[in-house]
Amino acid sequence: MIAISIKELGFQYNNKTVFDNLSLTVEEKSKVGLIGANGAGKTTLFLSICGVLTPQKGEIKLLKKTIIPRNFYPEIGLIFQNPDDQLFSPTVRDDIIFGAENLGFSPDIIEQKLKEVLEATGITHLENRIPHELSGGEKCMVAIASVLIMNPQIILYDEPSANLDLKARRRLINFLQSSAQTILISSHDLELILEVCDRVLVINQGKIVGDGNPRQIMSNEDLMRENNLEIPPSLKITKSQVDR
Template sequence: MTAIFIHNLCFQYNNYKVFDNVSLTVSTNSKVGLIGANGAGKTTLFLSICGVLNPNKGEIKLFNKTIFPNNFYPEIGLVFQNPDDQLFCPTVKDDIIFGAENLGLSSEEIDKKLMEVLRSTGIEHLQNRIPHELSGGEKCMVAIASVLIMNPQIILYDEPSANLDLKARRRLINFLQSSCQTILISSHDLELILEVCDRVIVMNKGKIVGDGNPREIMSDGDLMTENNLEIPPSLKKK
C-alpha cells in the first residue's frame, strides 16, 4: 500500500525554485532516509507533505487522500529539528497531551495513550519535569512522544540526532529501528540513516538525484561527491 504519493511537485520562494516536478512514492511501513546538502529542499518537502506549505503545482496524497494546504491531517506527524520549537507547555505531560486534547479525546483515552507513549519512549520519569530544563536527548524523546500520542501512521523526522550526545543518539536509533510507523528521516547523520532506513533518497537543488538501497547509494563515491556529500566512514574501503 502507498503511504505517500507525490506527483510533479513544484515550489518556489519568490524567484528561487525549490522543487521542479518532483515525484515520489513511499510504501507503507517503510523507513526512508532523505539526504542532501543544506538547501537541497528536504525541510521544504516535509512541510509540503504536512500541508504547511502551498506548492505552486503538483499533487500530494496520503493513503490516497489528497493533501490541501492549511489543513490538519492526523495521519501524519512532524518532529522538528529543534525540540524547543515544539515544546512550550509548563510540564512534559502537558506538552505530550496537548495534541491529543485538541483532537477531542476523552480524559480516559488521553491518560491511556499518555502511559503508552511514556513507556515506548522511556520517559515515564520525566512527565512532571519542566521541558526547558531537560537535556537535548530528553527533549528529543518528549517531542517524539507528543507526536506519537496522536497515533499518526506516518512520521517525518527533521534532523532528529542533531546536537545529541552518543548515548542519546544510540537510544534514538534503537527507538527508530523499532518504530511501527512509516517514517521519513531527513538527516546529515548518514550512519544513522544506514542503521535505520531500508531506502535512501538523495536530493540536490530540489531534484531527486539518487534513490535506492542505502548501502549501495551511499557507497557510490561519484554520486556522493557530486551532491556535496561524503561516504559514511563505515562504508569506506579500508
C-alpha cells in the same frame, strides 16, 4: 499500500525554484532517509507533505487522501529539528497530551495513551518535569511522544539526532529501528540513516538524483561527491577491507 504519493510537485520561494516536477512514492511501513547538502530542499519537502507550505503545482496524497494546504492531518506528524520549537507547556505531561486533547480524545483514552507513549519513548520518569530544563536527548523523546500520542501513521523526522550526545543518539536509533509507523528521516547523520532506513533518497536542487538501498547509494563515490556528500566512515572501512 502507498503511504505517500507525490506527483509533479512544483514549489518556488522568492522566485527561486525549489522543486520542479518532483514525483515520489513511499510504501507504507517503510523507513526512508533523505540526504543532501544544505539548501537541497529536504525541509521544504517535509513542510509541503504536512500541508504547511503551498506548492505552486502538483499533488500530494497521504494514504490516498489528497493534501489541501493549511489543513491539519492527524495521519502525519512532524518532529522538528529543534525540540524547543515544539515544547511550550509547563510540564512534559502537558506538552505530550496537548495534541490529543485538541483532537477531542476522551480523558480515559488520553491517560491510557500517555502511559503507552511515555513507556515507548522511555521517559516515564520525566512526566512532571519542566521541558526547558531537560537535556537535548530528553527533549527529543518528549517531542516524539507528543506526536505519537495522536496515532499518526506517518512521521517525518527533520535532523532528529542534531546536537544529541552519543548515549541519546543511540537511544534514538534504537527507537527508530523499532518504529511501527512509516517514517521519513532528513539527516546529515549518514550513519543513522544506514542503521535505520531501508531506502535512501539523495536530493540536490529539488531533484531526486539517487534512490535505492542505503549501503549501495551511499558507497557510490561519484554520486556522493557530486552532491556534496561524503561516504559514511563505516562504508569506507568496509570498502577498504574489500579492496585488500
